[in-house]
Amino acid sequence: MKLLIVRHADPDYFIDSLTPTGWEEAALLARRLSKLEVAAFYVSPLGRAKDTASLTLKAMGRTATECPWLREFDAPIHKPGAEGPSIPWDWLPADWTAEPRFFDRSAWLEAGPMAEAGVAEQYHWVTSSLDELLAAHGYRREGDIYRAERPNTDTVVLFCHFGVECVLLSRMLNLSPMVLWHGFCAAPSSVTTLVTEERREGEAYFRLGAFGDTSHLYAGGREPSFSARFCEMYSLTDQRH
Numbered sequence: 001m002k003l004l005i006v007r008h009a010d011p012d013y014f015i016d017s018l019t020p021t022g023w024e025e026a027a028l029l030a031r032r033l034s035k036l037e038v039a040a041f042y043v044s045p046l047g048r049a050k051d052t053a054s055l056t057l058k059a060m061g062r063t064a065t066e067c068p069w070l071r072e073f074d075a076p077i078h079k080p081g082a083e084g085p086s087i088p089w090d091w092l093p094a095d096w097t098a099e100p101r102f103f104d105r106s107a108w109l110e111a112g113p114m115a116e117a118g119v120a121e122q123y124h125w126v127t128s129s130l131d132e133l134l135a136a137h138g139y140r141r142e143g144d145i146y147r148a149e150r151p152n153t154d155t156v157v158l159f160c161h162f163g164v165e166c167v168l169l170s171r172m173l174n175l176s177p178m179v180l181w182h183g184f185c186a187a188p189s190s191v192t193t194l195v196t197e198e199r200r201e202g203e204a205y206f207r208l209g210a211f212g213d214t215s216h217l218y219a220g221g222r223e224p225s226f227s228a229r230f231c232e233m234y235s236l237t238d239q240r241h
Contacts, residue, residue: 001137001196002155003206004033005165008048009189010225016047021225023051025189025217030055032191032216038062039154042133044070044161052189053159064159069129073163075122077113088119089163089181102178105170126164127171139196139204144174148196148204162186162228169194172206186212187224 009029010022018026033056041064043053049071053064076085080095101107109120131141138150158168166180172194186192190212196204214224230240 001139001152003194004155004157005168005192005194006033006052006157006159007162007165007186007188007190007192007212007228008044008046008052008159010227011048011188013048018048018051022048022188023055024220024222025225026052026055028216028220028222029189029191030059031220033157034059036155038157040137041065041157041159042067042070043159044072044164046071046161049159049161056157067129067133069126070158070160070164072161073122073126073167075117075119077117077119079113085117087163088114088117089166089178091182093182096178096182103176105174105176108176108178123167123177126167130168130171146196146204146206148198148202151196151198151204165192169208173208184211185228187214187229188227189217190214190224191216 006029008018009025010019012019012022029052038060041053041057041062043050043064043066045066045068057064073088075088077088078085079091096102099111101111108114109123114120134141134146137154137156138148138152139146140149163181165186166177166184169175169180169192170177191210192208192212193210194206195209197207198204217224226240
């Protein structure tokens with residue numbers, strides 16, 4: 001089985017849709033995805049993800065199942081020194097790496113701000129929903145691997161968001177999402193691909209074949225949007241700090 005996780009195209013967060021650049025990215029993405037044989041599409045309920053998916057679905061004459069748990073990961077926390085609640089990622093490197101538990105796939109939920117905000121409840125809702133979806137497609141979670149109850153070579157596509165994408169990956173790859181949130185960057189409209197490996201009959205694991213692939217943009221003569229990235233150098237004042 002092949003699982004494609006697609007981040008929405010360049011967003012206009014104020015209207016929860018896409019920028020003009022984002023619509024162009026979504027069109028190039030549709031050109032890429034519409035060539036595939038896809039067994040099922042799933043989409044976040046948020047506008048920017050639905051709009052991104054819309055061009056692919058229209059090109060293929062398909063529909064997508066809307067999944068509330070694919071919305072952007074919604075677990076506000078109070079970061080040290082920050083004013084008011086904020087998303088649980090986008091910490092400064094020196095701050096999050098100072099907490100050893102953030103590197104542990106279980107203990108990260110027990111670290112101060114995460115425990116105080118009850119992030120575990122949201123995390124387990126998303127990951128258990130993912131488990132249910134994978135089970136419906138033939139792969140049932142069993143410990144840290146998957147029981148291949150109905151092995152297949154189907155392709156399944158999820159249209160969602162960077163934060164929740166890292167949560168999904170943390171579940172399938174048994175990693176702390178803190179490492180993924182802060183060490184990886186999925187550009188708008190990028191495609192992350194996981195493929196099952198069943199090297200022992202009935203036992204499967206998902207291997208990450210490509211993360212944040214934007215080859216469809218380069219094929220269309222476009223550079224990836226800067227969204228999700230931060231300044232390459234502190235002195236670059238025109239880049240997000």
